[in-house]
Amino acid sequence: MRLAATSLLLFLAQALTFVVDANKVDRRALQQDAQQDSDNEINSSMLDESFQSVVLLLAQADGQKSDFQSDSAEAVGLHSTIKALDELANSLIHARTAVGLHHGYELNDPLAAPLVNALSTGVPTRHQEASKYLRIITTAVHRLLREDGYIHDGSNTESRESGGVGMVPEHSYPLLRRATVARLTQLWLLHLRQDDTYMSQSGYDPEPKTSTWVANTRREVDYVLLMLFSLHRSGMRARIALEFLHISKAAGTSMCHLAEVSGCRTLDFSMGRTCLMRDFDDQPRWINGTHHWKLIAPVAEPWGAHPYAFLLYGVPRLPNRKRTCFARHDYLAKHNWNFFANEYTIYNNLTAYFEPEEDDDEDGAGLGAGGKVGAVSAPLSPPSPPVPRPPPAPPQSVTFEEKAARYASFVMQLVAADSGKAGQHRFAGSSRSSSSSRSRSLRSTDSSSSSSDGRSLRSSRSRSRSRRVSAISGGAALCPSFANVVVLRDPAERFLSHLKFIAQTYGTKYKWPSIAQAFAPGRNSSDWWRAFIPPLFDNYVLRTLAGEAVFAMSYEALEAGAESYMELAKVMLAQYDVILILEVNETLHRRAVHFGLAWRHLLTEFQLRNASVLLKTLYEMRIYGAQLASLLPDESLLEQLKPAAVRYDNSLYSYGTLLAGLDDVVWRSAEAALGEPMPGFHDGVGYGCGYIHTQGRPPAPPDKPREAPQPQPQPQQDLHG
Known part of the structure; x- marks a missing residue:
């Protein structure tokens, strides 16, 4: 291939x-x-x-x-x-x-x-x-x-x-x-x-x-x-900013630092933040919090805080965050930033534009009455620590947790919109006139989605019965005011790197041997691992590209609609302005970066990985290979789980490689004709963030001066962070 x-x-x-x-x-x-x-x-x-x-x-x-x-x-x-x-x-x-x-x-x-x-x-x-x-x-x-x-x-x-x-x-x-x-x-x-x-x-x-x-x-x-x-x-x-879809363990850390040396501006380029925006709620959702609190936390003794940041599988973007295109646009423009990363999934406009109402079903079985609608199962909510050994309290308030649970329930209802009875919903911005009018402007660009603010989920369902994906899944969309770039990595390599990173994270967060004892019952159990890290063991790339309504689907639901969701993911991938493939040779990579983004530096110049920091910490703790292996599936079980974990991801990777190949026809023609993507490119003329430029004031100096990452001399670079 x-x-x-x-x-x-x-x-x-x-x-x-x-x-x-x-x-x-x-x-x-x-x-x-x-x-x-x-x-x-x-x-x-x-x-x-x-x-x-x-x-x-x-x-x-x-x-x-x-x-x-x-x-x-x-x-x-x-x-x-x-x-x-x-x-x-x-x-x-x-x-x-x-x-x-x-x-x-x-x-x-x-x-x-x-x-x-x-x-x-x-x-x-x-x-x-x-x-x-x-x-x-x-x-x-x-x-x-x-x-x-x-x-x-x-x-x-x-x-x-x-x-x-x-x-x-x-x-x-x-x-x-x-x-x-x-x-x-x-x-x-x-x-x-x-x-x-x-x-x-x-x-x-x-x-x-x-x-x-x-x-x-x-x-x-x-x-x-x-x-x-x-x-x-x-x-x-013409775009205000460049959004990088960071598929976990596919050069995200390196890409963030490449954006930094290319003159882009964002909230934080540091290793811990990796270009994520705090107010966008785009952090990764990897681990099932319920599994963690029930099976790992009671046994493993933490050094300090539990890994709260990763215990969000099943929790959608929260309603009090900037989860719509126009809200993000305004936020970036206000701060004069022109680059950010998204390590969660593609937006879904329908989950953003609607909010559930309290008990407005005629029989009182709405979202406010326990989070069930008809045959829809109880929703996932932000994890709550078990008693009697609670960890340090999460930063969220009780009110925040209630809102998060309610919104999660609502999204799960939308995903299962064709089963049971749907309640009535109102537009998310209906109580805020300015937001409502701007959101209507966005929706008016698409004739099929134009409707009144008070339209019901039931009406959305009726219009979509002949479609290949459900009404809510079809709400997946890229923000048109942002340019979009994604990096693809060989799915099997990405899967193994991701799994090892989670093991390394747990190895540094908890004391030994208690953490090994917590993992011991699951080492030979496929059910244990699939319940622990659901998206990782079931086509993480497909879930990422198909949007928020698909990301948290069960294994059974995803498999039942796999053909439709694959088509949806392919359509999303085809709308990315630039697709970078890690495994291509440097000549092809150079053309894609130079003519696709107008960045002078390449990913191959950097060796930056969060995993490297974890490995250093483990070495200092004298935790080596054999011990770390106790936090991974048994080797034979891993070989059994891997094919299903990347089955659809492999097809998406091949498709993305084909799309990148079609792009290279254009990049190669431009290189032969022009020699450079913009005048003065090879002479070092300053183009902040390549093609992307933001009008207005120059960026404020950072609180702490920080050296830009320097190219590494090694011929073989590991840039999969």
Whole structure:
């Protein structure tokens, strides 16, 4: 998989590279620049090799590897390749209706409609029709660009001048970018191959083609690729901040410090905070607090405080935190910050926009009456320590805990909305006129989700019965006013690193041998471990990408709807502006960071891990490998649990690698044409946080001066923190 992915990114990018000037939007100027370099012909054998890599990566991403017996494109079959590309493009552009999303910002943009319509059709097999098809795509992409290089947003002038946050902002269209590159790949395979022999054998009837037609078509393809890069760059520059989805144990610590040396601004870059915002409630939810208090805390003797920060599995973002896009936007703008990390899950607008009411069911069985609605089971609530050995009191007040439990109950009811009887709910901001009006503005950008403030959950359910995911799950969305980046790591490696980190955390928080005694009954029990760390042992990446309504689902519920939730997670992943894959080579990583983010430093320059601090502490405590192993599942049990723990995550990783490969086509074309993402980039011209810039006052000096992390000289870096 990794070899095929690397080969794809190297060869496919080369196949689509011509020298043109992307800063000029004028079509004739771009064509003139391309004509000057038309003598630099691409080696035909290199083109064939690049698309052999495309075939293999598509096959592996679709889980079809067993169908192929050879590493050549000819053995796989041109028909299968075209079909796979067609399915990929269609899955992207029809994602909103197929999955049942309440929000699909770039797909809803009226200016993007011509491109969406064009991409809905496969590439024609006749040259004349293919030329017309490419011209339609070219015109549609060009329509999204203004003369100044920025992007139309499709919102009305009045809402933009008022400074509202809820309208659809300028966008870089990552989902449509990838769908476009998929169609261009189809075009290349059908019409720009030097050897058409296998096309005839595959049932296609290739027309005679002239070198002039091929050269002109290649220039047209490069023109589209450069416009896609210009679209990306302009959309990134129009955003107020960059949100990093920190999938735990996938370079989060390194990414936070990379943002620091890249000139970004956030609340706290320190190792303990790792770019999380205190008021956003995005800390990770790993451990089942009930399991901890019942089975571990009564036996293990702590050195001090229990690991409260991790005992939040099943507890959603709290209603008194900034859990909506407009609230976060205002908060970041107020403090002039332009980067933050989210180590929990993707937002769900429906869980944020609604609040439960007290006992407003006709039979009094609402959320205020014990947290059960019909057949919905009792909700998870913030953990309460057992008696008679209570740990130091949690920082939350009693009122806070009651509100948290009530909101958790409400979210669990929404997740199970199709079972039992749903109560009536009011809009979260109904008592706050300013918040309510701004939230309505956000919802008005999506026609399918437009409704009155007092709409009921029951009405939401009735509109979603034909959708692939439930109404509440379909509320997952990225904040359109933020640029978004995610880092993916090999799921099996991430799983093991995550499990070891939790063991190291417990090893430093509790005295030995009491902590080993607490873990001893569960070392050979799969049920014990799955109850202890539910999301880790059941596709953590899928739960993270599918949103808050899916994250805390039971094993059974997730498995029952796995196909739908996988589609939802893929749609979310496809909307990330930049996808970084840890396992690619440094050349590909460099292009993704330089042209995707406009950051000069790379992840490979840093060796920063919270786990390293824990290991040092354990060493000082004289806790070594054999003792630490007592806090992990038995080796044979671990081998039994691992396949199910990463089953769906593996598919998402392959899919993300494919999306990153499509991106690299654009990055490579921009690198060949421009040499740098922005003028002065290689000369050290200061671009704070790359493309992202924040208007207003300069950042205040920190309370304590702190040296920026320095690059490490080691050739092999461990950057998975």
